[in-house]
Amino acid sequence: MFGLTRLLFxxxxxxxxxxxxxxxxxxxxxxxASVSTAASATxxxxxxxxxxVQRSASxxxxxxxxxxxxxxxxxKIRPLSATMHYLAPDRFHLQSPRxxxxxxxxxxxxxxxxxxxxGYRGMLxxxxxxxxxxxxxxxxxxxxxxxxxxxIRLWVQPTSARILQAEIxxxxxxxxxxxxxxxxxxxxxxxAGLDLPDSLLxxxxxxxxxxPKALTADLHxxxxxxxxxxxxxxxxxxxxxxxxxxxxxxxxxxxxAAARFFKTQKAG
Amino acid sequence: MxxxxxxxxxxxxxxxxxxxxxxxxxxxxxxxxxELKAGGVMGFLGPNGAGKSTTLRMLVDLIRPxxxxxxxxxxxxxxxxxxxxxxxxxxxEKPDFYKYLSALQNLELLARASGVKEPRLRSLELxxxxxxxxxxxxxxxSFSHGMRQRLGLAQCLLHDPDLVVLDEPGTGLDPxxxxxxxxxxxxLNREQGKTILLSSHHLSEVEAVATDLVVVDRGRCxxxxxxxxxxxxxxxxxxxxxxxxxxxxxxxxxxxxxxxGRLNDRGELTMALxxxxxxxxxxxxxxxxxxxxxxESRQKLEDYYMNLLxxxxxxx
Amino acid sequence: xxxxxxxxxxxxxxxxxxxxxxxxxxxxxxxVILLALALDGxxxxxxxxxxxxxxxxxxxxxxNGYLVGFIVLQMLVVHLPLLxxxxxGDLVSGEAAMGTLRNLLTxxxxxxxxxxxxxxxxxVYTLVLLLWLGIMAVLVSPWIFGVGDLAVLxxxxxxILPSEEVLPRFLQAFVVAFAALYTVACLxxxxxxxxxxxxxxxVGTMATIMVFTLIGTLDVALFDQVRPFLFTTHMxxxxxxxxxxxxxxxxxxxxxxxxxxxxxxxxxxxxxxERKDIxx
Numbered sequence: 001m002f003g004l005t006r007l008l009f010x011x012x013x014x015x016x017x018x019x020x021x022x023x024x025x026x027x028x029x030x031x032x033a034s035v036s037t038a039a040s041a042t043x044x045x046x047x048x049x050x051x052x053v054q055r056s057a058s059x060x061x062x063x064x065x066x067x068x069x070x071x072x073x074x075x076k077i078r079p080l081s082a083t084m085h086y087l088a089p090d091r092f093h094l095q096s097p098r099x100x101x102x103x104x105x106x107x108x109x110x111x112x113x114x115x116x117x118x119g120y121r122g123m124l125x126x127x128x129x130x131x132x133x134x135x136x137x138x139x140x141x142x143x144x145x146x147x148x149x150x151x152i153r154l155w156v157q158p159t160s161a162r163i164l165q166a167e168i169x170x171x172x173x174x175x176x177x178x179x180x181x182x183x184x185x186x187x188x189x190x191x192a193g194l195d196l197p198d199s200l201l202x203x204x205x206x207x208x209x210x211x212p213k214a215l216t217a218d219l220h221x222x223x224x225x226x227x228x229x230x231x232x233x234x235x236x237x238x239x240x241x242x243x244x245x246x247x248x249x250x251x252x253x254x255x256x257a258a259a260r261f262f263k264t265q266k267a268g
Numbered sequence: 269m270x271x272x273x274x275x276x277x278x279x280x281x282x283x284x285x286x287x288x289x290x291x292x293x294x295x296x297x298x299x300x301x302x303e304l305k306a307g308g309v310m311g312f313l314g315p316n317g318a319g320k321s322t323t324l325r326m327l328v329d330l331i332r333p334x335x336x337x338x339x340x341x342x343x344x345x346x347x348x349x350x351x352x353x354x355x356x357x358x359x360x361e362k363p364d365f366y367k368y369l370s371a372l373q374n375l376e377l378l379a380r381a382s383g384v385k386e387p388r389l390r391s392l393e394l395x396x397x398x399x400x401x402x403x404x405x406x407x408x409x410s411f412s413h414g415m416r417q418r419l420g421l422a423q424c425l426l427h428d429p430d431l432v433v434l435d436e437p438g439t440g441l442d443p444x445x446x447x448x449x450x451x452x453x454x455x456l457n458r459e460q461g462k463t464i465l466l467s468s469h470h471l472s473e474v475e476a477v478a479t480d481l482v483v484v485d486r487g488r489c490x491x492x493x494x495x496x497x498x499x500x501x502x503x504x505x506x507x508x509x510x511x512x513x514x515x516x517x518x519x520x521x522x523x524x525x526x527x528x529g530r531l532n533d534r535g536e537l538t539m540a541l542x543x544x545x546x547x548x549x550x551x552x553x554x555x556x557x558x559x560x561x562x563x564e565s566r567q568k569l570e571d572y573y574m575n576l577l578x579x580x581x582x583x584x
Numbered sequence: 585x586x587x588x589x590x591x592x593x594x595x596x597x598x599x600x601x602x603x604x605x606x607x608x609x610x611x612x613x614x615x616v617i618l619l620a621l622a623l624d625g626x627x628x629x630x631x632x633x634x635x636x637x638x639x640x641x642x643x644x645x646x647x648n649g650y651l652v653g654f655i656v657l658q659m660l661v662v663h664l665p666l667l668x669x670x671x672x673g674d675l676v677s678g679e680a681a682m683g684t685l686r687n688l689l690t691x692x693x694x695x696x697x698x699x700x701x702x703x704x705x706x707x708v709y710t711l712v713l714l715l716w717l718g719i720m721a722v723l724v725s726p727w728i729f730g731v732g733d734l735a736v737l738x739x740x741x742x743x744i745l746p747s748e749e750v751l752p753r754f755l756q757a758f759v760v761a762f763a764a765l766y767t768v769a770c771l772x773x774x775x776x777x778x779x780x781x782x783x784x785x786x787v788g789t790m791a792t793i794m795v796f797t798l799i800g801t802l803d804v805a806l807f808d809q810v811r812p813f814l815f816t817t818h819m820x821x822x823x824x825x826x827x828x829x830x831x832x833x834x835x836x837x838x839x840x841x842x843x844x845x846x847x848x849x850x851x852x853x854x855x856x857x858e859r860k861d862i863x864x
Contacts, residue, residue, distance in 0.1 A: 072640065074741030076828055082643075099733040099744050100643040101636075173639050209636045211742055242639060273764045329864040352693035368599050377595060380588050381691040399835025423687060 045122040049139055051161035054192050062086040063257035064248040066094070070101035072242040073206050077101055085258040087110060093261070093263040101246050103202040104173055110166055119143055120152070130155045130164040148172055160187040162195055177203040199247045206242035279306050279392065279464045280342070281431050287336035291323050296322040298487035299336070304480065309457050311478030312467040312523060313573060319487040320467050321361065322437050327465070328358045338575065340431070354383070357429035359437055363420025367409035371400060371419055375426065376407055382427035394422040399448065413440040421452060431463045432456060437468045446473060453477050471573055485577060506546055508537045509562040516558045525549065585693055586805060589701030597671065597709055604665035614656050614720040617625050621652050632737060634660050649726025650734040650750045654719040654826070661761060661820065665768040665793055667713060672706040673772035673785035675855070680780040680864045689862055691823065695747060699772040699777070699857045703850055715760055722754050736826045743828050757822040764819045765844040768793065774853040780864050815845045
């Protein structure tokens with residue numbers, strides 16, 4: 001049931017961008033499953049990390065039209081279209097006339113993180129499946145003790161080093177899971193070519209999400225009993241998870257659009 | 269405003285039939301009957317608590333009778349309230365106005381409520397009539413009591429009523445104010461042909477203007493009739509200023525004039541005597557050692573009224 | 585004649601210094617709220633969204649003119665009944681106390697007509713007061729804080745409404761708020777018909793609101809049947825206009841119930857006033 005809800009939810013956002021690509025991906029990935037399983041057997045963590053670093057290294061400047069839909073318990077917000085600007089290493093801005101709920105981390109943070117392999121060490125944890133796709137699971141652990149993040153788990157397509165899913169655990173904000181969706185079934189042939197997802201689904205625990213009672217109590221609408229009933233009935237996400245889906249239509253990759261944008265912003 | 273109909277002379281403007289008003293267990297008006305003919309000035313008299321104000325309020329539909337019938341211009345309030353009120357102007361008790369509005373604004377507002385076609389013009393006209401010209405734009409809060417009484421008279425004339433009901437219009441007025449009020453009432457009656465119902469404790473003022481009298485006591489009509497007839501029919505009052513008046517009264521009551529004398533509120537001896545009895549009464553007093561300083565023969569409303577009430581209250 | 589009487593009533597309300605207390609109070613209160621939010625609004629937003637911001641971030645400014653306007657409305661709609669009752673509770677009894685009711689009732693105007701003109705004047709005053717609050721909330725606040733999506737907290741949680749939907753919702757909310765406030769006005773005018781002093785109806789109105797609100801708030805099963813029919817339960821029905829989707833059924837019920845209160849209260853007022861002895 002939950003899987004179906006998630007699929008429907010994500011399908012809404014990704015429809016405009018990846019509906020046709022996703023079908024192709026599903027068909028091709030099923031065919032490639034047997035090949036990738038064989039490849040992962042010969043791959044070690046260092047090689048995989050190196051390939052991921054190589055793919056991420058060129059990420060500098062991005063601009064995209066983005067569709068955002070947030071599904072957060074006790075929060076109701078409509079999907080919105082906006083323009084996203086990202087300038088390495090950490091400048092991110094969503095240009096929107098509307099309020100948007102986004103994950104605390106910016107969507108490119110993982111790529112930025114992967115660029116600096118001296119900060120972590122990788123361990124292969126074996127094979128797994130993401131949807132119907134085969135993947136190897138790679139765990140990254142911090143080399144320093146004073147890091148906020150504690151563990152990153154990546155599900156990577158072994159043949160292409162494409163990230164299919166990630167999970168970041170932090171002391172401060174807990175665990176955030178990310179699923180990566182791509183319109184093209186195959187990543188760029190250039191091992192150093194950027195392989196950016198066309199959609200991203202963030203999922204995080206929201207069971208501890210609370211809104212101030214003093215402000216939510218509505219004296220005039222029914223009894224406190226009604227209010228209590230209402231408060232215990234989440235609007236969405238019955239599993240207590242908050243989800244934010246982002247669908248991208250890339251405008252420019254490494255062509256300086258974000259740099260120009262932030263420069264204008266600073267000047268403005 | 270509803271169309272005006274001319275009142276035939278001597279037609280009945282007010283007719284109260286067995287009028288009763290109860291406030292819980294207290295009966296303020298107890299079967300009151302009286303009539304007021306068109307063109308007259310009726311003095312409506314009675315002691316405090318006699319039911320005068322209650323009756324006047326019933327006349328202008330501020331209070332609904334508990335029983336009995338009240339006809340004004342031959343109509344009653346149940347079926348013709350607006351038609352009746354279009355022909356009545358009243359000043360009940362004290363003149364109260366919106367203190368935060370000017371005199372003119374107050375009159376204009378009431379003129380509009382009365383259906384007057386040109387409220388401003390009519391208001392100015394009446395301010396002139398009551399002698400308040402020049403004070404039109406002053407707030408009522410700055411007016412003296414006398415000025416408010418004048419404004420009160422003006423407001424009750426706004427819609428040119430046929431019947432003017434005035435409840436204590438002279439209260440708080442200085443002597444000149446009382447004279448002016450009297451003149452205005454006479455003007456309204458004689459020059460403008462209005463029928464006036466006047467309730468007042470200023471008996472001399474009532475006496476000066478009234479053509480008819482109704483005296484009420486304890487909610488009932490004690491007497492009604494033309495002022496002239498009532499005053500002439502009654503016994504003449506002789507006021508004797510005498511030393512030791514109380515002793516003189518005791519002596520008189522024990523003698524041939526038993527029950528005929530009384531002391532008025534100034535301590536003077538007053539007696540109801542025929543003209544031919546006066547020398548004998550004076551002689552009787554002087555022979556018994558009383559010094560008679562003055563003898564005044566008079567028939568004033570005040571004496572008539574006091575006498576009437578004394579008799580009525582003694583009888584009850 | 586009714587229009588003339590209504591005009592007269594409006595002239596009196598306009599000339600009465602007390603009538604401006606409400607406007608002054610609203611201006612001052614809104615000023616204080618705007619100043620407080622301008623100085624410390626971010627903390628307020630952080631307080632509301634602190635739990636949310638542990639794992640999510642809000643892009644864009646939640647503290648905008650629409651939110652401030654909504655906060656202003658929410659805070660002041662609590663005070664408006666008092667400001668309304670202050671004037672409308674005086675409409676009959678104040679005149680009785682002043683003695684001017686005598687002057688009015690001896691005019692060739694039906695008592696029903698006169699009282700209906702007072703109910704009409706109460707409606708005009710309530711509307712104008714609400715409009716003033718609306719100007720302060722929906723025009724002045726956005727002028728100072730700018731516009732944007734409106735984040736509304738309710739029993740349902742946090743709802744974020746697109747800015748283009750906010751103004752029409754505010755307009756509809758004002759209609760519903762008017763229905764609620766006019767019920768208060770009707771109550772105070774009706775109570776005013778029973779009294780000969782100004783204070784009684786004002787205190788009576790506020791006491792009724794307090795008692796009904798208490799009944800509506802106490803979680804006692806005995807009151808469950810009564811609660812939906814108390815007008816105080818529907819005083820904040822305007823807030824439902826900011827839910828998504830709008831519960832039109834609930835709002836319709838609130839409007840019908842408030843309308844029924846108008847009819848009942850005006851009926852009681854007319855019946856009483858028609859039979860009232862004017863003794864002052």
